[in-house]
Each structure stands twice: as structure tokens, then as C-alpha cells.
Amino acid sequence: MGSSKTPQIRAVLFDRDGTLVVDVPYNGEPALVRPMPDAKAVLDSVRRKGLSTGVVSNQSGLGRGLLVQAQVDQVNARVEQLLGPFDVWEICPHMDGDGCGCRKPAPGMVYSACRKLxxxxxxxxxxxxxxxxxxxxxxxxxxxxLVPTPLTRPEEVSRARLVAPDLAGAVRLLLELA
Incomplete structure (x- = not known):
């Protein structure tokens, strides 16, 4: 029974590196894309429930000149090939100091994904x-x-309101909120 003040979750956005796929810093090589454990099964279950899916990813390698857009597009295509189609992709090409509104923790990519959905x-x-x-x-x-990995800082874990041990646990938490 959902509460009237808690809207039902209708879409789940995912970070790409370290969440859906193993983080390879500044990866421009599709062959290096490796899904995180259970990512495919979790995404399939989210889609079966009729929820939209999307990816929101900081890709500062573009702004740093370490990657070109075609490389990011090829890596993202490989992610889709391995994990199924996503309804929306949002990529921020900027670096930390650029002051854009899209680079997480700014909310721009979330707003844009919501508009598109x-x-x-x-x-x-x-x-x-x-x-x-x-x-x-x-x-x-x-x-x-938050789904912490060994690279997640302890203070990030302690600040997060919702923390799950893995992707499946994160989706279970979200469905309980619905």
C-alpha cells in the first residue's frame, strides 16, 4: 500500500562506471566493458516491471581530451549490447571545474532524463x-x-539516506518505496 505523499517510481536511472559496468578509468575501448555482477538480471527485472531505464554518466575524459565522442558512443553501445536497451542516455563531457549544471552532483542530467521520459x-x-x-x-x-564499492568513501556511505549492498538490493529498496 503506497502512501499518497510517495509517488510511485516509474523510472530507474543508473550511473554507468562502477554501477552497471566495472569502472575502467577513461575507457574508450568497448572490449574492456564488463558488466557488474547481476547487472543484466537486475535491468531485465526492472524492465519486466514496466519501469523505464536510463544511464547518467560523468565522462570528463571528453573534456580532458583523453577520449573523443565516438569512443564514448562505442563504449555506450557495448553497454547496451550487453545489458539491453536504455530509454535515455545522459552524458556530461565536462570537467570538475567547468561549472556546468550537468556534472554530478549537479542535477542537470537527472532533469534532462526526466524531461525526455x-x-x-x-x-x-x-x-x-x-x-x-x-x-x-x-x-x-x-x-x-548508493551501492558502495571498495572505492566509495566511508563518508559518502554515512551521508546517503538509502544504501544497498548491490544492484538487486537497490531495486528491491526502490520497489518497497513504491
Whole structure:
């Protein structure tokens, strides 16, 4: 029984590196894409429930000149090939100091994904592996769930309102909120 003040989650956005796929810093090589454990099964279950899916990913390698757009596009195509189609992709090419509104923890990519999906931010969740993912979700008015990895800083875990041990646990948490 859902509460009237908690809108149902209608879409789940995912961080790419460290959440959906193993983080290879500044990866421009599709052959290096490796899904995180259970990522495919979790995404399939989200899609079976009729929820939209999307990816929101900081890709500062573009701004740093370490990657070109074609490389990012090829890596993203490989992610889709391995994990199924996503309804929306949002990529921020900027570096930390650029002051853009899209680079997580800023909420710009979440807002843009919601517009493209035709959803209110309160109907959307974002699952990621670092504090910036959760902060971007919350700044937009969406639900953020942290799935820590060994690289996640302890203070990010302690600050996160919702923490799950893995992707499947994160989705279970979200469905309980619905």
C-alpha cells in the first residue's frame, strides 16, 4: 500500500562506471566493458516491471581530451549490447571545474532524463556508487540509492539516506518505496 505523499517510481536511472559496468578509468575501448555482477538480471527485472531505464554518466575524459565522442558512443553501445536497451542516455563531457549544471552532483542530467521520459523527478530514482550520484538525485528531487564499492568513501556511505549492498538490493529498496 503506497502512501499518497510517495509517488510511485516509474523510472530507474543508473550511473554507468562502477554501477552497471566495472569502472575502467577513461575507457574508450568497448572490449574492456564488463558488466557488474547481476547487472543484466537486475535491468531485465526492472524492465519486466514496466519501469523505464536510463544511464547518467560523468565522462570528463571528453573534456580532458583523453577520449573523443565516438569512443564514448562505442563504449555506450557495448553497454547496451550487453545489458539491453536504455530509454535515455545522459552524458556530461565536462570537467570538475567547468561549472556546468550537468556534472554530478549537479542535477542537470537527472532533469534532462526526466524531461525526455516525460516524468516528474519524484517518479525517478538514481542508483550509483558514489556520493555525487545520490547528491544529483536528491538535488533534482529524485530518490538516490548508493551501492558502495571498495572505492566509495566511508563518508559518502554515512551521508546517503538509502544504501544497498548491490544492484538487486537497490531495486528491491526502490520497489518497497513504491
Amino acid at each position: 516525460g516524468l516528474e523527478t519524484s517518479e525517478v530514482a538514481l542508483i550509483g556508487d558514489i556520493g555525487a550520484d545520490v547528491e544529483a538525485a536528491e538535488a533534482a528531487g529524485a530518490v538516490g540509492v
